[in-house]
Amino acid sequence: MSDTPIISCRGVTRHFGGLVANDSIDLDVRRGEILGLIGPNGAGKSTLFNLIAGAFPVSAGTIAFDGRDITPLPAAKRCQLGIARTYQVPRSFDSMSVVENVTVGAFVRYAGVLQARAKALDVLDYVGLGNYADTSAADLTPPQKRRLEVARALATEPKLLLLDEVLTGLTPSEAAAGVDLIRKVRQSGVTVVMVEHVMEVVMPLVDRAVVLHLGKTLAEGLPRDVVRDEKVIAAYLGDRHRAA
Amino acid sequence: MTTQAFLQVIASGLLMGLIYALIAVGLSLIFGLMDVVNFAHGEFLMLAMYATFGLVFTTALDPVLLAPLVVALMFVLGVAVYAGIIRFAMRAKANPGMVQIFATFGLALLIQGLAQYFFTPDYRNIANTWLGGKTLNLGGVFLPWPQIFGGAVSLAVFGGLYWLITRTDFGKALEATREDQGAVALVGIDRNRVFALGWGLGAALVGIAGAVLAIFYYIHPQVGGTFALIAYVTVALGGFGSIFGALVAGVIVGLVEALTTLILPASLKSIGVYSLYLLVLFIRPSGLFGRL
Amino acid sequence: MSVSTATSSMTTFVAGRRRQLIVALVVFALIALVPRLVSDVYMMNVLILTLLFAALSQSWNLLGGYCGQVSLGHALYFGIGAYATSLLYVKFGITPWGGLLAGGILAALIALALGYPSFRLKGHYFSIATIVIAEIGLLLFHNWDYAGAALGIQWPFTPDSWWTLQFARNKAPYFYFALGLFAVTWLVTFAIVESKWGYWWRAVKDNADAAESLGVTIFQSKMAAAAISAFFTAVGGGFYAAFVSYIDPDSVMHFRFSLLMALPAVLGGVGSLWGPAVGALILIPLAEFTRSYLGGSGSGLDLVIYGGLVMIVSLTRPEGILSFIKSPAASRAAT
Numbered sequence: 001m002s003d004t005p006i007i008s009c010r011g012v013t014r015h016f017g018g019l020v021a022n023d024s025i026d027l028d029v030r031r032g033e034i035l036g037l038i039g040p041n042g043a044g045k046s047t048l049f050n051l052i053a054g055a056f057p058v059s060a061g062t063i064a065f066d067g068r069d070i071t072p073l074p075a076a077k078r079c080q081l082g083i084a085r086t087y088q089v090p091r092s093f094d095s096m097s098v099v100e101n102v103t104v105g106a107f108v109r110y111a112g113v114l115q116a117r118a119k120a121l122d123v124l125d126y127v128g129l130g131n132y133a134d135t136s137a138a139d140l141t142p143p144q145k146r147r148l149e150v151a152r153a154l155a156t157e158p159k160l161l162l163l164d165e166v167l168t169g170l171t172p173s174e175a176a177a178g179v180d181l182i183r184k185v186r187q188s189g190v191t192v193v194m195v196e197h198v199m200e201v202v203m204p205l206v207d208r209a210v211v212l213h214l215g216k217t218l219a220e221g222l223p224r225d226v227v228r229d230e231k232v233i234a235a236y237l238g239d240r241h242r243a244a
Numbered sequence: 245m246t247t248q249a250f251l252q253v254i255a256s257g258l259l260m261g262l263i264y265a266l267i268a269v270g271l272s273l274i275f276g277l278m279d280v281v282n283f284a285h286g287e288f289l290m291l292a293m294y295a296t297f298g299l300v301f302t303t304a305l306d307p308v309l310l311a312p313l314v315v316a317l318m319f320v321l322g323v324a325v326y327a328g329i330i331r332f333a334m335r336a337k338a339n340p341g342m343v344q345i346f347a348t349f350g351l352a353l354l355i356q357g358l359a360q361y362f363f364t365p366d367y368r369n370i371a372n373t374w375l376g377g378k379t380l381n382l383g384g385v386f387l388p389w390p391q392i393f394g395g396a397v398s399l400a401v402f403g404g405l406y407w408l409i410t411r412t413d414f415g416k417a418l419e420a421t422r423e424d425q426g427a428v429a430l431v432g433i434d435r436n437r438v439f440a441l442g443w444g445l446g447a448a449l450v451g452i453a454g455a456v457l458a459i460f461y462y463i464h465p466q467v468g469g470t471f472a473l474i475a476y477v478t479v480a481l482g483g484f485g486s487i488f489g490a491l492v493a494g495v496i497v498g499l500v501e502a503l504t505t506l507i508l509p510a511s512l513k514s515i516g517v518y519s520l521y522l523l524v525l526f527i528r529p530s531g532l533f534g535r536l
Numbered sequence: 537m538s539v540s541t542a543t544s545s546m547t548t549f550v551a552g553r554r555r556q557l558i559v560a561l562v563v564f565a566l567i568a569l570v571p572r573l574v575s576d577v578y579m580m581n582v583l584i585l586t587l588l589f590a591a592l593s594q595s596w597n598l599l600g601g602y603c604g605q606v607s608l609g610h611a612l613y614f615g616i617g618a619y620a621t622s623l624l625y626v627k628f629g630i631t632p633w634g635g636l637l638a639g640g641i642l643a644a645l646i647a648l649a650l651g652y653p654s655f656r657l658k659g660h661y662f663s664i665a666t667i668v669i670a671e672i673g674l675l676l677f678h679n680w681d682y683a684g685a686a687l688g689i690q691w692p693f694t695p696d697s698w699w700t701l702q703f704a705r706n707k708a709p710y711f712y713f714a715l716g717l718f719a720v721t722w723l724v725t726f727a728i729v730e731s732k733w734g735y736w737w738r739a740v741k742d743n744a745d746a747a748e749s750l751g752v753t754i755f756q757s758k759m760a761a762a763a764i765s766a767f768f769t770a771v772g773g774g775f776y777a778a779f780v781s782y783i784d785p786d787s788v789m790h791f792r793f794s795l796l797m798a799l800p801a802v803l804g805g806v807g808s809l810w811g812p813a814v815g816a817l818i819l820i821p822l823a824e825f826t827r828s829y830l831g832g833s834g835s836g837l838d839l840v841i842y843g844g845l846v847m848i849v850s851l852t853r854p855e856g857i858l859s860f861i862k863s864p865a866a867s868r869a870a871t
Contacts, residue, residue: 275660281660281664329847329851332851333850333851336850336851336854341606341659341660342600342606342802342806342850342854343850343851343854345606345608345660345663346798346799346802346846346847346850347846347847347850347851349795349843349846350842350843350844350845350846350847350848350850351843351847352843353839353840353842353843353846354839354840354842354843354844354847355843356836356839356843357836357837357838357839357840357841357842357843358836358840359836360835360836360839361835361836361837361840365836465836469791473667473668473671476664476667477664477668480660480661480664480665484660484661509679511675511678511679512675512679514671514675515672515675515676518668518669518671518672519672521665521668522653522665522668522669522672525657525661525665526653526654526656529656529657529658529661530661531661
C-alpha cells in the first residue's frame with residue numbers, strides 16, 4: 001500500500017451565502033481504508049462529501065487525489081480519474097433497465113456496448129442484482145435501488161468510492177448485507193469514504209472515523225476512541241443524538 | 245439625420261416597446277407561475293384582435309370602450325384553456341417539457357386553422373376609430389395616437405400588476421405558488437385555482453394588447469406569428485418569470501428595432517433585436533432578470 | 537447461476553438487436569417495391585415527400601428525442617443544404633452529390649459553432665433561441681442578392697441524369713434516393729442508440745447530475761448529436777432542392793419546416809426508432825391531401841387537423857402513437 005493519501009484536503013472551505021458549511025478542513029484519506037465521515041445534523045458532512053465528489057466547487061482550499069490537484073476539476077473528470085459516488089436518495093435512470101443503468105457507468109472504461117454491458121452484468125452479479133438485469137430500474141425496491149447505485153458507481157472501476165448514507169433506513173438484515181458488500185468492495189482494493197448517521201452499524205465497519213461539527217473537524221481516530229471523546233459526546237448530546 | 249427625425253425614431257421605438265412589453269407580460273407571468281411556456285400566445289393575441297374587430301362590427305362602439313369586454317372574454321378563454329388543456333399537460337410524467345411545448349404548439353395551429361376557416365385569410369382593419377390615423381405633434385415629432393394610448397395603457401397595466409402582486413391576497417397567492425408549488429396546498433391555497441386564475445390573467449393581459457393593436461394594425465389569422473416571436477424574445481431577454489424584466493426588455497426590444505431601421509433596410513429590422521437577444525443570452529443564460 | 541443469467545442476458549440482447557436490424561432491412565426492401573406499384577405522379581410525389589420527412593424527422597429526433605434538446609429551428613439546416621446544393625450546381629456546375637456533401641458538412645460546422653453557446657441554455661430558452669437563429673437565417677437569405685434574395689434560385693432544365701439528380705418524367709429515382717436517405721438515418725440512429733452516446737443521452741435526460749457523477753461529459757455528446765442531426769437535415773434539404781428544382785427562402789427556410797421536422801417524431805414517438813417514420817406517414821400525406829382537396833391552405837383545415845392531432849397525442853400519450861402498439865417493456869426500452 002502506497003503512503004500517499006488517496007485524498008488530501010487542505011483548508012477546504014465552502015460557504016453558501018452567509019453560511020459557512022465547511023471551515024478550513026484538513027483531511028487525509030488513506031489508501032485502502034474505510035473512512036467514516038460522521039457528525040450531528042448540519043455538521044457539514046454532506047458538503048465535504050460533495051466537494052470531494054466535485055458536485056460543486058470549493059470556496060477556498062485544495063483537494064488532491066492520488067497526489068494530483070483536482071480542485072478545479074468537474075465531477076465527470078473526477079469520475080474518469082477514479083472517484084465514484086452514490087446519492088443518498090437513489091437517482092436511478094428510470095427509463096432504463098437495471099443493466100442499462102450500470103452500463104452507463106461502464107462506458108467510462110469500455111468503449112464498445114458489448115464490453116460495457118458485459119462489465120455491467122459482472123458488476124450486477126457482484127452486488128447481488130444479477131437476476132434483475134432486465135428489470136426496469138423504476139420497479140426495484142428501495143434497498144435494491146441502493147444496490148443499483150453502488151453497482152453503477154462500481155462499474156466505473158473507481159479507486160475511491162464515496163457512499164452517501166447508503167445504510168440509513170435499512171432493516172438490520174438489509175444493513176448487514178450492505179456492510180458485507182462494502183467490506184467486499186474494500187477487499188478488492190477500493191478505498192471507501194462513507195457519510196453515515198447510523199452509528200451502531202458504521203462504527204464496527206470503518207477503520208477510522210472523522211467527526212465533523214459546525215463545519216470543522218472535531219475529532220479523528222479509531223471508532224472506539226472517537227465515541228468516547230468528550231467533545232464528540234457533547235456535540236451529539238447537544239443535538240439530542242447519542243454516539244453509541 | 246435631423247434631431248427631430250432621430251427623436252421620432254426613438255419615440256416610436258419607445259412606444260412600440262411598451263406595447264411589446266404588454267404583449268409579453270402575460271407570457272412571463274404564466275411561466276413564472278407554473279413553468280409553462282404558452283406557445284399559443286400569439287394566437288391569443290390574434291383572437292383578442294378579432295374579438296375587438298367583431299365587437300366593433302356588432303356594437304359600433306369604439307375599441308377603446310370595448311377593450312374591457314375583450315379583456316373579460318380573454319380572461320375566460322385563459323381559464324378555459326388551463327382547465328381543458330394545460331392542466332392535463334402538466335400531469336405528464338414523461339418528457340414534461342416537450343409535452344408542454346407541443347401541446348401548446350398544437351393548440352396554436354388549431355386556433356390558427358380555425359381562425360382561417362371561420363374568418364378567412366383576408367386582412368381586416370377597423371376603420372373610423374377615435375384614435376386611428378391621428379397623430380400628436382410634439383415639436384415636430386409626430387406620435388400616432390393609437391401607439392401613445394398603447395404605451396400609456398401598458399404603463400398603467402404594469403403599475404396595476406405591481407399593485408396586484410404586492411398588495412392583494414391573490415397576488416400573494418401567486419407569489420407563494422411561484423416559490424413553492426407543493427407547500428401552498430398546506431396553507432390552504434388551491435393550486436389549481438391559482439393556476440387557472442393565472443392563465444386567465446395572462447390571457448387578459450394579452451387581450452388588452454390585442455384590443456390596442458386592433459386600432460392600428462391589420463388583423464388576419466397569421467398576425468399572431470408576427471408578434472409571437474417578439475414576445476418570446478422579450479420574455480426570454482427579460483428573464484422568464486420576471487414582470488419587471490418584461491417591461492425593461494420590451495422597451496429595449498422596441499428601441500433596438502427602431503434604431504436598426506436607421507442602419508438596415510426595413511425588412512431586416514428584426515435582425516437587430518434577434519442578434520441582441522442571442523448576445524445577451526449567450527452571456528447570461530437566464531436573461532436579464534430571470535432566475536434559472 | 538449468475539454466469540448463465542449474464543450469458544443469457546447478453547444473448548437476448550444481441551439477438552434482439554439482430555432482429556431489429558433484419559426487420560428494418562425487410563421493411564426497406566418492401567418499401568423499395570412501391571414504385572413498381574404506384575404510377576400516379578401525385579401519389580409518387582406524396583410518397584417521396586413522406587420518405588424525405590421521415591428521414592428529416594429521424595435526424596431531428598437524434599437531437600430532440602434522444603438528446604432532449606428540442607430544436608425548433610432545424611429549417612436553418614434544411615435551407616443551408618438546399619442553398620448550398622443549388623448554388624454549387626447552378627453557379628459552378630458542381631454535381632448535386634458534391635453539393636449535398638458540402639451542404640451537410642457546412643451545416644454540421646454551423647451547428648457546432650451555434651451549439652457551443654446555445655447548449656448552456658436550458659429548456660425553453662434553448663428552443664426559443666433555435667427559432668430566433670433560424671429566423672435570422674431566413675431574413676439574411678431574403679436579402680442576399682447572390683443567392684437570389686426573395687426570388688430564389690431556379691435549376692436549369694436538363695435531361696434526366698443521376699449525375700445532376702434531375703428526373704423530369706419518371707420520379708422513381710427520387711423515391712429510391714429518399715428511401716436511401718431514410719434508411720441511412722435509421723441505421724445511424726440504430727447504431728447510436730446502443731452506443732456510449734445513446735446511453736449517455738438517456739442518462740442525462742433522466743438525471744443530469746447522476747449522469748455527470750458517472751463520467752458523462754454532457755456537452756461533447758450534445759455537440760455530436762447537433763452536428764450529425766444538422767448534417768443529415770442539410771442533405772435532405774439539398775435533395776429537396778434537386779427534387780423541386782426551384783427554391784426561395786420561404787420555401788426552404790420557413791419556420792413551418794422546423795415544425796414539420798419535429799412533429800412527426802412527437803406524433804410517432806420521440807426517442808423511438810420507428811416513431812418519426814410512423815409520424816411522417818401520418819402527417820405528410822395528411823398535409824398534402826388537405827392542402828389539395830380541402831380548398832387549399834387558405835381553408836386552414838389542415839392546420840386544424842394537424843394541431844388537433846399533435847395536441848391530443850401530446851396530452852394523452854406523450855410517448856407517441858407507437859406506444860399504443862408496442863408492449864410496455866419494449867416501448868420503455870425505446871423511450
